[in-house]
Amino acid sequence: MTLQYILFDLDNTLYSPRYGLELNVGRRIAEFLAAYLGVSVEEALDQRRAQIQGYSTTLEWLMAEKGYADIEAYFKAIHPAGEADTLSPDPGLRDFLKSLPLPLGILTNSPKEHADRILAKLGIGDLFTHIFDIRWNGFRGKPHAQAFRRALNALGTIPERTLFIDDTPRCLVGYCALGGPGLLLDEENAYPAYPHPRIRDLRELTGFLP
Numbered sequence: 074m075t076l077q078y079i080l081f082d083l084d085n086t087l088y089s090p091r092y093g094l095e096l097n098v099g100r101r102i103a104e105f106l107a108a109y110l111g112v113s114v115e116e117a118l119d120q121r122r123a124q125i126q127g128y129s130t131t132l133e134w135l136m137a138e139k140g141y142a143d144i145e146a147y148f149k150a151i152h153p154a155g156e157a158d159t160l161s162p163d164p165g166l167r168d169f170l171k172s173l174p175l176p177l178g179i180l181t182n183s184p185k186e187h188a189d190r191i192l193a194k195l196g197i198g199d200l201f202t203h204i205f206d207i208r209w210n211g212f213r214g215k216p217h218a219q220a221f222r223r224a225l226n227a228l229g230t231i232p233e234r235t236l237f238i239d240d241t242p243r244c245l246v247g248y249c250a251l252g253g254p255g256l257l258l259d260e261e262n263a264y265p266a267y268p269h270p271r272i273r274d275l276r277e278l279t280g281f282l283p
């Protein structure tokens with residue numbers, strides 16, 4: 074089927090993991106968890122590892138299993154204002170995205186303020202027709218089927234006509250289950266045994282376009 078749209082993940086997809094930006098988000102999440110649960114960081118991460126299956130994000134798990142309710146306090150703690158300061162404009166990325174022959178969207182499990190900061194730093198925020206964030210998805214994000222379906226409905230397209238690119242295998246598994254073509258962006262060669270299409274550089278996605 075002819076592709077109509079390209080849908081991107083945001084973190085570690087539109088910028089490289091080498092900036093450590095998402096690692097820092099993960100560190101703040103771990104510290105937040107430890108403080109909220111009143112345990113060590115190690116114990117907090119153990120609890121999450123044991124229970125996160127079936128949840129899209131740490132926040133979704135916290136709300137469902139740990140009685141957590143203050144969504145805005147959580148986002149404020151893990152996404153401080155200067156979180157994207159290590160990024161700088163990426164004119165090469167901008168030119169590449171502009172050269173793509175299809176409209177572009179973003180589906181992220183992060184909140185909009187985080188996406189806006191990153192896109193502003195990279196200088197590419199105007200290139201996407203839609204940015205679907207975790208609030209828009211009612212805090213049930215990828216890989217829940219509903220998160221993909223809502224985004225594609227809003228774009229007026231279907232999985233079979235939308236190329237989705239993400240750096241997280243479990244997100245792609247969710248998408249492929251709906252029948253859509255997905256590419257794993259694996260810049261650091263972390264998933265050599267991944268059985269479906271995998272690229273090492275975002276620019277390789279052109280090989281999957283008509």
Ligand SMILES: [Mg+2]
Binds near residue numbers: 083084239240
């Ligand atoms: Mg990502």
